[in-house]
Amino acid sequence: SLFSSITVIFVTHAQQDTNHDNKISFDEAYILVLKLYIRINRKAPIQPPSYEQFKRYFKKANASHTRNLDKNEFCTLTVGLARRATARLVVHQITTLLIAPVLAMQLVNTLSKKIGLKKVWGKTEWVTHIFPTRIREIFNREEFFKLFFTVVFVTSLGNIVVGLLNTFFYMRQTDDDDKAGDF
Numbered sequence: 001s002l003f004s005s006i007t008v009i010f011v012t013h014a015q016q017d018t019n020h021d022n023k024i025s026f027d028e029a030y031i032l033v034l035k036l037y038i039r040i041n042r043k044a045p046i047q048p049p050s051y052e053q054f055k056r057y058f059k060k061a062n063a064s065h066t067r068n069l070d071k072n073e074f075c076t077l078t079v080g081l082a083r084r085a086t087a088r089l090v091v092h093q094i095t096t097l098l099i100a101p102v103l104a105m106q107l108v109n110t111l112s113k114k115i116g117l118k119k120v121w122g123k124t125e126w127v128t129h130i131f132p133t134r135i136r137e138i139f140n141r142e143e144f145f146k147l148f149f150t151v152v153f154v155t156s157l158g159n160i161v162v163g164l165l166n167t168f169f170y171m172r173q174t175d176d177d178d179k180a181g182d183f
Contacts, residue, residue: 021068022070022071023066023068023069023070024068024069024074025067025068026055026058026067026068029054029058029069029074029077030051030054030058033048033049033054033077033078033081034048036048036078036081036082036085037085040085040089043089043093044088044089044092044093044096044158044162045092045159045162046085046088046089046092046162047166049081049084057077057080057081058077060077060080061073061074061076061077061080063076087165088162088165088166091158091161091162091165092158092159092161092162093158095157095158095161095162096157096158097154099157100150100153100154100157100158101150101153101154103153103157104146104149104150104152104153104154105146105149105150107149108142108145108146108149111145112142112145
């Protein structure tokens with residue numbers, strides 16, 4: 001889970017703190033956060049913050065105004081970034097597992113009621129003549145269209161929605177957001 005990933009980061013934090021002063025530099029923190037996002041990307045394609053974004057997050061978490069974060073400051077940074085990633089992960093999962101299949105079924109039902117599936121393939125006769133009769137029969141079934149659109153929507157819609165969400169959050173970022181402590 002995401003929080004077990006954070007635990008791994010804290011263990012790594014302890015390993016990276018070679019002088020044992022409970023502080024971590026910007027570069028060390030960025031590397032550790034990238035490792036967190038590698039683990040997150042096993043579940044969904046979530047982009048890590050850019051180097052410039054991470055500079056702002058690091059500065060915001062650095063309450064002591066030093067060049068390094070102590071463990072509490074690093075915790076603040078990591079929890080903020082975990083919230084950021086979790087929001088995107090939840091949107092991706094809901095879109096992929098719930099919205100995409102329902103949308104695919106609705107599209108197929110609408111196509112079959114309004115124009116009929118055979119009319120859809122009627123415009124692509126040159127394609128259907130390539131395939132044997134048995135395959136053409138499968139193409140003309142409603143179940144095929146449901147499967148086809150479900151696969152297309154599940155594999156692409158989640159990424160599109162997360163991309164739109166990233167764009168929305170990027171456009172929303174202002175100096176006021178930075179002062180509010182939002183990640």
